[in-house]
Each structure stands twice: as structure tokens, then as C-alpha cells.
Amino acid sequence: xxxxxxxxxxxxxxxxxxxxxxxxxxxxxxxxxxxxxxxxxxxxxxxxxxxxxxxxxxxxxxxxxxxxxxxxxxxxxxxxxxxxxxxxxxxxxxxxxxxxxxxxxxxxxxxxxxxxxxxxxxxxxxxxxxxxxxxxxxxxxxxxxxxxxxxxxxxxxxxxxxxxxxxxxxxxxxxxxxxxxxxxxxxxxxxxxxxxxxxxxxxxxxxxxxxxxxxxxxxxxxxxxxxxxxxxxxxxxxxxxxxxxxxxxxxxxxxxxxxxxxxxxxxxxxxxxxxxxxxxxxxxxxxxxxxxxxxxxxxxxxxxxxxxxxxxxxxxxxxxxxxxxxxxxxxxxxxxxxx
Numbered sequence: 001x002x003x004x005x006x007x008x009x010x011x012x013x014x015x016x017x018x019x020x021x022x023x024x025x026x027x028x029x030x031x032x033x034x035x036x037x038x039x040x041x042x043x044x045x046x047x048x049x050x051x052x053x054x055x056x057x058x059x060x061x062x063x064x065x066x067x068x069x070x071x072x073x074x075x076x077x078x079x080x081x082x083x084x085x086x087x088x089x090x091x092x093x094x095x096x097x098x099x100x101x102x103x104x105x106x107x108x109x110x111x112x113x114x115x116x117x118x119x120x121x122x123x124x125x126x127x128x129x130x131x132x133x134x135x136x137x138x139x140x141x142x143x144x145x146x147x148x149x150x151x152x153x154x155x156x157x158x159x160x161x162x163x164x165x166x167x168x169x170x171x172x173x174x175x176x177x178x179x180x181x182x183x184x185x186x187x188x189x190x191x192x193x194x195x196x197x198x199x200x201x202x203x204x205x206x207x208x209x210x211x212x213x214x215x216x217x218x219x220x221x222x223x224x225x226x227x228x229x230x231x232x233x234x235x236x237x238x239x240x241x242x243x244x245x246x247x248x249x250x251x252x253x254x255x256x257x258x259x260x261x262x263x264x265x266x267x268x269x270x271x272x273x274x275x276x277x278x279x280x281x282x283x284x285x286x287x288x289x290x291x292x293x294x295x296x297x298x299x300x301x302x303x304x305x306x307x308x309x310x311x312x313x314x315x316x317x318x319x320x321x322x323x324x325x326x327x328x329x330x331x332x333x334x335x336x337x338x339x
Contacts, residue, residue, distance in 0.1 A: 002051030022085030070096025086110015118319035157212030
């Protein structure tokens with residue numbers, strides 16, 4: 001448990017910190033019982049203060065999901081910017097910090113918490129606060145597709161068309177789940193694949209008959225989908241999966257397999273690890289970025305290596321190589337929050 005020392009010297013050493021809080025996040029894994037937004041906010045502040053962190057409190061709104069708040073805080077020199085909410089909030093805040101010197105802290109308080117899961121960030125408020133105060137700072141990659149940044153995944157084709165249904169399935173309640181499943185099946189049955197042409201790392205353009213192309217930066221996305229166990233966020237590469245000559249029956253079996261955490265069923269999936277790719281199609285194909293629609297092909301994709309600084313627990317994580325701690329930033333945060 002963190003212990004703060006309330007004296008003048010300690011306060012002078014404290015870093016500039018901001019807490020960007022989403023008061024409308026979904027049901028969270030951070031507590032055993034449902035807490036009201038007010039209770040969640042109070043518990044987070046108490047946990048951070050116990051660790052010697054006294055943040056400026058900022059609230060997300062319908063107009064600003066966290067991107068603008070984070071960008072302004074970083075521009076003002078805020079060293080540590082903590083996102084408290086679900087994946088949508090974390091993504092918005094992270095997007096505002098890309099390429100800055102500010103460090104992202106995460107308190108997972110949403111329904112899926114995929115990024116926290118990928119980085120092994122604790123799923124209780126006190127433990128998440130301790131990880132922020134005494135963990136490690138790591139530089140992680142992000143992806144960029146047609147000038148839009150993504151943290152977890154970008155999808156082209158059927159996956160993008162299915163994402164609205166997937167978002168319904170993620171919502172709490174049986175009716176939304178049933179409606180999402182039926183909507184997804186309707187989309188799957190009516191979807192028509194296209195002839196794709198893909199260029200990898202500036203090389204020769206290659207043709208594919210494919211239902212979709214999935215471009216992963218993180219190991220988990222959606223409803224805890226995991227395309228492959230060895231995807232990491234600090235290797236300077238994107239993991240690309242092409243569903244070539246895939247029947248819809250095969251696709252359904254594959255989706256069921258990865259959604260249930262079994263070994264992925266991948267009879268015709270081509271996998272590559274690249275720094276960039278360009279995708280064109282005979283007919284426009286939909287694009288999704290971290291669950292949000294982004295128009296249609298063509299798509300120009302690249303990795304932004306080490307573009308985001310993020311605070312993690314220091315324990316082994318599915319989405320990180322072992323070691324490679326950012327030493328100077330790690331020591332700076334520890335010295336300013338230690339009691």
C-alpha cells in the first residue's frame with residue numbers, strides 16, 4: 001500500500017499530474033460491487049493520494065472524450081496524465097499524448113479494458129494506483145491508418161462491417177447481446193468479399209481475394225479477441241492477418257474460436273509482420289479503427305515506433321517484451337511519488 005508524506009518538501013517534489021475521469025464508463029472490473037461514478041471517483045482519488053499523487057481532476061464530456069483534455073494537459077507540461085475509464089476513454093487520452101513527453105497512466109474502469117489486459121495493468125483501483133506510482137514507464141508503438149492513430153487494431157472489410165454489432169454485444173444486457181448477434185449474422189451473410197491489392201513495406205503489390213485484413217498493434221481487442229499470443233506493442237512492427245479465400249462458414253468458426261479463448265482457427269489466414277502497408281480494393285471496403293468507423297479503402301498504414309509513453313506494473317505482460325524499461329522516466333516518477 002502506498003503511503004504519502006504530507007510535508008512541504010514532499011509536496012514540492014510531486015510531479016504535475018492530471019486525472020481524466022469518465023463518469024459514464026460501463027460496468028467495471030475494478031470493484032467487486034457496482035459503484036456509483038461518485039464512489040469510483042472518490043476511491044481513485046484516495047488511492048492516488050495514498051501514493052503521493054495529487055492530480056488535477058478533469059472530466060470527459062460528449063464533446064471531448066479525453067483527446068483534447070490530454071493534449072492540452074501535455075502542452076501545459078503535465079508529466080503524468082491518468083485515464084480512468086474504459087477502452088474508449090483510454091484510447092482518446094492516449095491519442096492526445098502520442099509524440100509528447102507526458103506519461104499515460106491507466107485505471108481500468110470500463111467493460112473490456114483490453115489495453116490494461118494487454119499491458120497487465122492491475123484491475124483493482126488500489127493496485128492500479130500503486131502501479132502508476134511505483135511501476136515502470138515503457139515506450140509502446142501505435143499504428144496509423146489514413147492519418148488516424150490506433151492503439152489496438154485497425155480492420156478492413158468484414159471485420160469493420162461487423163464492429164457495430166460487436167459493440168452491441170459488449171453492452172450490458174441480454175437484449176443488446178441478442179440484437180448484436182442477429183445483426184452480426186445478417187451482416188456476415190450479406191457481405192461480399194473484394195479483390196484486394198496490398199503492398200508491404202514499399203515492396204511489390206500483391207493480389208488477394210479476401211474477406212478482411214486485420215492489423216494488430218496490441219494482442220487483445222474487441223471482446224478480448226486474440227489473433228495470436230505473441231503480438232507485442234514494443235517491437236516496431238504491426239501484425240497483419242489476411243483472410244484470403246475464406247468462406248463465411250470458416251469465418252464463423254474462426255470468430256467463435258478466438259472469442260472463446262481457444263486456439264485460433266486459421267486455415268487460410270496469411271500473417272505478416274511489417275512496418276507499413278497499403279491496401280486498395282476493386283470495390284470500397286469499410287475501415288474501422290479501435291472500434292470506430294473510418295470510411296473506406298484505400299488505406300495507407302504504418303507503425304509509429306515508441307510513440308506513446310505508458311506506465312505499467314513492471315510484471316510480465318502479454319503485450320510487452322521483457323525488460324526494456326525507460327530508465328530515466330521510470331526513476332523520475334518513482335522519486336516524485338515515493339514516500
